[in-house]
Amino acid sequence: MARVANPGASLLPAKPKPLPLAAVRLKPSDYATAVEVNRGYLHRLDPDRFLHNFRKYAGLEPRAPIYGGWENDTIAGHTLGHYMTALVLTWQQTGDPECRRRADYIVDELAEAQAARGTGYVGALGRKRKDGTIVDGEEIFPEVMKGDIRSGGFDLNGSWSPLYTVHKLFAGLLDIHGAWGNPKALQVVTGLGGYFERVFAALDDAQMEKLLSCEYGGLNESYAVLYSRTNDKRWLKVAERLYDHRVLDPLVAGEDKLANFHANTQVPKLVGLARLHDLTGKPEQRNAATFFWKTVTQHHSYVIGGNADREYFSEPDSIANHITEQTCEHCNTYNMLKLTQQLYHWQPDGALFDFYERAHLNHVMSAQNPKTGGFTYMTPLMTGTKRGYSDPNDDPFWCCVGSGMESHAKHGEAIFWEGEGGLIVNLYIPAEAQWQTRGAQVALETSYPFEPGARLTLAALNKRGRFPIALRVPGWAGDTVQVTVNGQPVTPAIGNGYAVVDRRWKAGDVVAITFPLELRLESAPGDQNTVAVVRGPMVLAADLGAGEGEWQGADPAMVGEQPLAAFTPAQGRATYATKGLLRPADLTFVPFYSQYERRSAVYFKRFSEAGWKNEQVAFLAEQARVKDIAARSVDVMHLGEMQPERDHNLTSEISYPVSYRGRNGRDARSGGYFEFSMKTKPGPLVLQASYWGSERARDFDILVDNVKLATQHLENDQPGKFFDVEYPLPEALTKGKQSVKVKFVPHDRSSAGPVFGVRLFTAKPGATT
Structure with missing residues (x-):
């Protein structure tokens, strides 16, 4: 069917809204499996363990021991907010009554803890004092109200992103109230909102801006929602003041x-x-x-x-x-x-x-492993890197575990949209839905994205009449879509990325759409010769084998004038073999998302035959250099970045994250320091630090386990570029140790760094320390 200039856009509603999640039920698919795996995970979690600190810090006896990972750190409490939202979404998506029961139970517990405090505050976040003890995090807020605001970007007066954690609690309570009108949830969130309204009111604009330099999540959204629920303009005022x-x-x-x-x-x-x-x-x-x-x-x-x-x-x-x-x-x-x-x-x-x-x-x-229910933090795209999933039996409770339990509770939420009497299909996921506006039951049948099309059936339609049904036409599909009604071709109106059929509908009518799922290459922004393979909406990856062990292979490169001509369908869903395309060897391409426990290559350097001959030596040499560094590396510290600094137990005083020329780092000012742990291994080791070559004069010491390793002077060393300095470690400093502490200390009236990364690696054979 050729695309025609019909006024499809005028048939779309001005302000569409999704059908309620509770009105949508998923039919068998990978999406439905993800919801069920996630539901089982939510059931295995214990609300009382998440509530441990909420009760403890309110002077109440905890009912269960606290979880580990992030929940046993100063960011404690953030996962409960995610969990509350995930319970609501799962109840809406599946009707599971246990999820609603647990959500109401959590609200009751929070209300009790809030009442015991008597200030409106309720929370589990901690505060690490200078002696290392962790106490109730509420004690930082009176300091903040006095203008004592100390933040390194994620740390606020010894608490890890506290307003981020507060936002998650806000959101969970508001979601429970919005789903079934639990009045106690609104009562708790209103008390919490009033507490922080007072905190913010004590600050002038400059202090508020300083406070907001520490991560605060979507707290502005929560106050906006609270205003929409109560029509109390004080909440709108707070929402607009939360502006970085x-x-x-x-x-x-x-x-x-x-x-x-x-x-x-x-x-x-x-x-x-x-x-x-x-x-x-x-x-x-x-x-x-x-x-x-x-x-x-x-x-x-x-x-x-x-x-x-x-x-x-x-x-x-x-x-x-x-x-x-x-x-x-x-x-x-x-x-x-x-x-x-x-x-x-x-x-x-x-x-x-x-x-x-x-x-x-x-x-x-x-981001979810359907075998285990675990979640990724990062989804690595570097060739040969396996995904790291959380262990649901020993959870780290990263932020991405929280957002993961929400994401996989609601795969039906954005499939169907409505407005002005019409229906829009935006995602081709097998599902059934009750469309209340028309008294209709609709069913979407599809094997997309593995097969090219979908069928929407009006299984029931109590309010018959003329109205538009809009089916999204993906941008990559071009002009080759075909639409039928009851098996007969029709010419839809086309506009804003939709094929719209506007007619009198009756129960039993079926509208179907098909479009090609052809392979194409997409370049990575920044280099047209770094490409990925895409089929319809699906990214394909070259399968590099099981995730066990270490990846030792060379990064595959594409060589040839017509790469896609080298792909042929193979056994398996959306699976392709290649012939004569890849160097050093051809590989099989499969859906990227399904590579849960396997290694992949997603991006490929692309060369012509002539170009490959010219570049092969330099390309392979660079690959070898990078792999040699990686192979000899024992530990790498990405300074100025939240999770690496947490993972390496960074502590600091008068020290700040910095960024320059696309690289992140950290410095310390006179009287301060920053210190972190790094793993070691037996044998000669070298500590490498990266600096910017155009620094003004400064001097600082580098210590390993409080023994001075070197004094570094920086002063316009290599103008206009970053450079590395290597510091051989005496074996006596690492012998018998699994880790050491590396410390950067500025001289008086000077600065340490900025340091744009630290690496510890084994010395080459024959090197002495």
């Missing part, structure tokens, strides 16, 4: 200054601004959210729809330089999909759901 000028002002102005910002810290701020626009109508809020979405999806995203390297945005259109083992934090995509739905509500555009579908299929679905 440093990040948001450039977005309002249409400027991309995202490089070196922690990605997931920013996305929820824009979700909140979008929600605020719905309440205020202020154009700058909508403009910032829209510009941010376009900027991230078009200039900062990988082929699977995720973004960020080691949790941080890089320079725009530089993805090809950031294909690492630390790409695509799941929380980022979880929040980007929320933002996508918000933008779609303002104006239906199929391009929004082209992104949604890609990220949902390739990233979200890869």
Whole structure:
């Protein structure tokens, strides 16, 4: 069917809304399996273990021991908020009464803890004092109210991202109230909202901006929702004051200054601004959210729809330089999909759901291991890197475990949309739904994205009549879609990425759509010769074998003028063999998301035959150099980045994360220091630190287990570039140890660093220390 210039856009509703999740039931598919695996995981979790600190810090006896991982750190409590939301979503998606019972139980427990405190505050977050003891985190807020605000970006006066944790609790309570009207949930969240309203009211604008330099999640969104539920304008005032000028002002102005910002810290701020626009109508809020979405999806995203390297945005259109083992934090995509739905509500555009579908299929679905129920933190795209899933029996309770339990509770939430009497199908996922507006029951049958099409049946229709049904036409499908009604070809109206059939419908009618699922290559932003293979919405990956052991192979490269001609279908769903294309050997391509416990290659350097001959020696030499460094590395410390600093037990005083020329690091000012642990192994070792070559004069000491290893002087050493300095370690410093502490201490009236990464690796044979 050729695309015709019909006014399809005029048949779409101005402000569509999704059918309620409770009205949608998934039919058998990988999505339905994910929901059931996740439901089992939620059942295995113990609410009383999440509630341990809430009761303990309120002076009540805990009913169960606390969980480990992040829940046993100063960020304790964030997972309970996620868990509450996941219980609500699972109840809506499946009707599971146990999920609703648990959610109500948690609210009762929180209400008791809040009443015992008597201040409106309720929480589990901790505060680490200088002597290392962890106490009730509430004690930081009176300090904040006095203007004593000490933050390194994620730490606030000794507590880890406390307002982020508060936001998760807010969101969980609001979701429970919104789902079935639990009045006690609104009571608890109102008390909590009043507590922090008083905290913020004590701060002037400069102090507030300093406070908001520490991650605060989507707390602005929660206050906006609280306002919409209560119509109390005090909450709207707080929501609008939760505005980080440093990040948001450039977005309002249409400027991309995202490089070196922690990605997931920013996305929820824009979700909140979008929600605020719905309440205020202020154009700058909508403009910032829209510009941010376009900027991230078009200039900062990988082929699977995720973004960020080691949790941080890089320079725009530089993805090809950031294909690492630390790409695509799941929380980022979880929040980007929320933002996508918000933008779609303002104006239906199929391009929004082209992104949604890609990220949902390739990233979200890869982030849960259906065998175990575990979740990824990062989804690595570096060749040969296996995914690391959480152990559901010994959970670390990362942030991405929390967003994971939400994401896999709601795979039916964005399939069907409605407005002005019409229906929109945005995702081709097998499902049934009750469409209350028309008194209809609809069924969507499809094997997409493995097979090219879907059938929508109006199984029941109590309110017959003329209305439009819009089926999304993915942007990659071009003009070759075909639409039928009851098996007969029709010519739909085309507009805004939809094929729209507007007619009088009756029960039993079937509308179907088909489109090609052809292979294509997509270049990574920043290098047209770094490519990935895509089939329809699905990213394919070269299968490199089981995840056990270490990856020792060479990164495969594509060589040839017509790469796609070398692909032929093979046995298996969306599986292809290659012939004569890859160097050093051909491989089989499979759906990327399904590589749960296997190693993959997603991005490939592409060469012509002549180009490969010219580049082969240099290309393979560079591969060998990188692998040699990786093979000899014992531990790597990415300074200035949240999770690596947590993993390496970083402690500091008068020390700050920095970013420059696309790299993150950390410095320490006079009187301060930063110290972290690094793993060791027997034998001669070398400590390597990276610096910027155009620093002004400064001096600092480097200590290993409090023994001075070296004094470093920096002063315009290698102008205009980064450089590395190697410090051989005396074996006496590491002998018999599994780890050492590395410390950077500035001289008086000087600075230490900035240091843009530290690596510990084995010395080459023959080296002496």
